[in-house]
Amino acid sequence: MHQDFSLKNISIEKNNHPLPKPGADVNLGFGKYFTDHIFTAHFKRNQGGWQNFQIKPYSHLSMDPAACVYHYGQALFEGLKAFRQHDGKVAIFRPEFNANRMNQGCDRLDMSPVPKELFVNAVKELVSLERDWIPTGMGTALYIRPTLVGTEGFLGVRPSDEYLFFILLSPVGSYYTSGSKSVRIWVETEEIRAAKGGLGAIKAAANYASSLHAAAKQKKNGFDQVLWLDAMTKDQIEEVGTMNVFFVLKNEIVTPALNGSILPGGIRECTIKLLKDMNLPINERPVTMTELVAAYKKGEFLEMFGTGTAAVISPVGELQYKDLTMKLNENPDSIANKLYKEFTDIQYGYKEDRYQWLTHI
Ligand SMILES: Cc1ncc(COP(=O)(O)O)c(C=O)c1O
Structure with missing residues (x-):
């Protein structure tokens, strides 16, 4: 049966008790405020699919x-942003990318895929309705959180035949409490986040559950996030809890190659494109802690930064590996700063959207 996922099929019930919007002087933080409406859609395998x-x-x-979600954890989510541009227009960053990535996750978790048209139309319609919630100002955005969970009630272990897809919106500022300053990262050598063949390459809620313990422990020690290593050798670098990572070495810039347990980040993909356009030598390949420590000791480990929707480009000021504290340069001419400027210039409409990353509504 052909289903119609166009905008005309989305019904709207207005909230008669809208909340006051945070003022321009409020520090929005990340995920503290939510807008007045959500989008929901249901899937029932035996009753015609999405409805x-x-x-x-x-x-x-x-x-x-x-x-099913409460017991067997069939849960996936996405994260993308809508920006209020300097001329007042609203732009959503690459919604198709997130729709595709959610569906890769559906495949791995045996969940019913969310049709791309439904995902993108729902995001556009909800953001459009909530456009007054989009904060103004560099560094702020409306964070969009599409989520898919298995809702069928049963206790035998199998994939659910019913799903809820919902989207909520949150006006946000900087992801890290340290604001746009550089972050401190702990290299985790005991616990692991994901293993090859597991769930690391998709945005399964389970990956975040497995990362919380080490991240909370190191937060108490003053670290913003944990850098995860591979499950087998505990030497190959994978990613940070919410960011992919890049290292600027003497002769090249490297980022760990996607190996089946690293999330293929949207900002990672765009960063590689921007670096290539800047004619900088960017390589996707395995990177080990052994290599990084050796480079640091020779003065050839120049810069590290994380990339992600929430974190944008986050320079790392300090990397703690066992008892070695690697202090990294915080140079105003850093590659991280150039990339941050390039991304934000495009997102906020100061520069031409030459890669067609933006969907205007
Ligand atoms: C584990 C993980 N890695 C990387 C990223 C970066 O992905 P993206 O650039 O698509 O936001 C995220 C989050 O957004 C993440 O949660």
Whole structure:
């Protein structure tokens, strides 16, 4: 059966009790405020597939306590942003990329895929309705969180035949509490986040569950995030809890090659493109801690930064590996700063969108 995922099929129930929007002087932080509406859609395998496309007032969700997500963790999410550009226009950054990545996750977790048209139209319609919530000012955005969970109630272990797809929106500032300053990263050598053949390459909620313990422990020690190593050798670098990583060495810039346990980040992909356009030698290849420590000791490890929707480009000021503290240069001419400027110039409309990354609404 052909289903219609166009905008005309999304019903809208307005919230009659809208919340006051945070003022321009408020530090939005990340994920502290939510807008007045959410989008929801339901999938029922035996009742015609995707249905009930609704935008409605933000409210709690009600689910069967036997719902698959509560017991067997069928949960996936995405993260993307809408920007208020300097001339007042609204631009969403690469929604198709996130729709595709969610569906790669559906494949691995045996969940029903969300049709790309439904994903993109729902994001556009919800953002459009909530456009007054999009903060103004460099560094701020409306964070978009599409989520998919298995809702069928049963206890035998198998994939759910029913799903809820929902989207919520949050006006955000900087991801790290340290603001746009450089971050401190702990290299985790005991726990692992993901292994090849597992879930690391998709945005499964389970990956975040497995990363919370080490990240919370190191937060108490003053670190912003943990850098994860591979499960087998604990020497190959994978990624940070919410960012892909890049290292500027004497003769090249490197980022760990996608190996099946690293999330293929959207900002990672765009960063590689920008670096190539700047004619800088960027290589995707395995990178080990052994190599980095040797480079640091020779003065050839010049810069490190993370990339991600939430974190944009985050320079790393300090990398702690066992008892070695690697202090990294915080240079105003750094590659991280150039990239940050390039990304934000495009996102906020100061520079031409030469790669067609933006969807205007
Ligand atoms: C584990 C992980 N790696 C990398 C990223 C960066 O991905 P993207 O650039 O698509 O935001 C994220 C988050 O967004 C993440 O959660």
